[in-house]
Amino acid sequence: MYPVGLRRMAVDLYYEDGVSCSRVARFVRDELGDEAPARKTVARWIREDPRHGPAGRQGASYTLDAKLRAVRVFMETGDARAAAGAAGCSETSVYAWARRYREEGGAGLVTGHGDAQAPGRAVPRGADVDELRRQVEALRLENAVMRETIRVLKADDPRLDPSALTNRERTRVVDALRGEFGLSASLDAVGLRRSTYYYGRSAIAAGDRYAALRKRIARLFERGGRVWGYRVIHRLLRLDGDDPVVVSEKVVRRIMREEGLRPVYLRRARRWSSYRGEIGDAPANLVDRDFHAGAPNRLWVTDVTQFTMDGYKCWLSPVIDCFDGMVVSWTLSRSPDAAMADRMLLDAVATLGDGDRPVIHSDRGCHYRWPGWIRICEEHGLTRSMSAKGCSPDNAAAEGFFGRLKNEFLHGRDWTGVSYDDFHARLAAYLTHYNETRIKKSLGWMSPVQYRRHLGLAS
Incomplete structure (x- = not known):
């Protein structure tokens, strides 16, 4: 009539943990209340256990090695059942041994009645x-x-x-x-x-010879919004005009690892798509995944991405120059409509000089197949190019920009209570930083604006 698990636990307390019969009975009474068995019933459970012999309590004869093995398995895995299986004991014993081990160390497992020598070690x-x-x-x-x-x-x-x-x-x-x-x-x-x-x-x-360097690296990491990796931090240390630091990338990487300075990039399970099916003939893919350009305004890429904010959604539509990754123009909208894409394209063509006729490459989203978009391209001499259907690598330059943007600007930040206008202002500040001060290894550790000035292409 009494639970088998409780009966086994009571008997184990007596034989394995040295608890007296009276205390075991009190424990059972605390567990069951008024329905608890009498002390003589608990004593009968103890006598009926196979471990009971003519001399009274015999103990389970667990060796010190067996107890230690069970405790180590439990501490390494946290699985009391596996530890009990390793020693051939109950889970109750494992918990009791682990408690004594933490409080007294291995000496706490020497109880005097359950520490028989292992075979061959008498x-x-x-x-x-x-x-x-x-x-x-x-x-x-x-x-x-x-x-x-x-x-x-x-x-x-x-x-x-x-x-x-x-x-x-x-x-x-x-x-x-x-x-x-x-x-x-x-x-x-x-x-x-x-x-x-x-x-x-x-x-x-x-002492730590890198103590000052650790503080400097931590400051740079925080200044970059906790998104810069060790390569960027390493380069920024060398580019510091006031006090440049020449140290290997391995040292910077090790310090950042020891200090826990790791960018955390979150992944979203789903992404928004602007594809709405085939609504007409698509232009050819003129880029063929070669996103390199020998000069500005030769090859542009564009796409649309969605931001899910606190109670609202908005969409970003940028134009990226493949020459150096500069964001030529962008629009943010509460609705992914034709006006958003057309306004972005008009802002982009306004930056063109005489004779500039770039290829504008996109995916097969509906924004790039509506009459307004086609008309703007024709009026300004832009050549349209499109990816294959459902093939994101065909527009990898735009996808890569969105990945960097969301890792460095969006993910891992609390946007609770941030209104659309505030989000627009913060995004504008980030994109300004992206063009003017965010350095890139592919540009010789310069930003797009710095790179163009270095080449004499911008004032």
């Missing part, structure tokens, strides 16, 4: 005390290593593996242990050579 009776002392000392050292590992890594997760420490971190652990356990035993416990230990001590004593 110790002569006269040496029982010495062997037990050696085991307890080894367990104390193991527990101390785990304690110092958690302290060194400033982590609360008990499932840490000391073997994952760097040599410098192991050196700090050995320094904390050597006074209590001796240098040789501490080195063996963390798996560190003596020469490596002394080298690590010298390096720690010398």
Whole structure:
């Protein structure tokens, strides 16, 4: 009439954790209340258990190795059932052993009634005390290593593996242990050579030679909106006119990794599409995925992307010059209509000089197949080019721009309560930065505007 799991837990408390029969009965009473069995019923459960022998309580005869194995499996995986299976015990025992291990270390698992020697490791009776002392000392050292590992890594997760420490971190652990356990035993416990230990001590004593650089890198990372990777940070350090820093990319990458300076790029499961089916003959694909141009205003690409904001949606339509990636013109609209695309194209052609007749490449969206768009292209001598149906790589230059824009400007930021007008202003500021101050490796670490000035193509 009583739950099997509760009965097993009560018996395990008696045999494996050394809890008295009276306390076990109180525990069962706390769990079941008025419906709890009498103490003599709990005593009968204990007597009927296979572990009960003529001498009374016999214990489960779990070896120290078995207990440690179960605790380690539990700490590494968090799976009490798997740990119980590894030791052939109950999950209740695993939880109890793990608690004692965290509080007292390996010595807490030496209970005196359940620590039989493993087969093949029996110790002569006269040496029982010495062997037990050696085991307890080894367990104390193991527990101390785990304690110092958690302290060194400033982590609360008990499932840490000391073997994952760097040599410098192991050196700090050995320094904390050597006074209590001796240098040789501490080195063996963390798996560190003596020469490596002394080298690590010298390096720690010398201090962090990159302390000032760390602060500078962190400032640059924050100034860039937490979207710049190590290559851009590395280049900005060298381009600093007041105090340039010459250091390898590997050092910058390692410092950013150690300081947790990682851009987080979110991905959206779905994307908006302007394709509405074939509504007429499409022009040929004149670009054929070659998005290079030898001069400005030779090849333009365009597309439309959607932003889902706080309670509203809006659409961006830009024109990108494939010569250097400059945003020639753009419009933001609450509706992805023909007026949005036509206005953007009129703004773009207004920047053309005499004789400029670029190819304007797009996907097969409906914006680029309506009469107004076609008329503007014909009046200003623009040559239309279109991707294949449903083939985003055919317009990779525009898709790449949208990816950079959303990674650096949109994703990972709180847009709660930001109105359409505020969003428009922030987007305008970002696109100005994109053209004038955002450096690119492909342009010799210059922005599009800086690159054109460098070539004498802009004043």
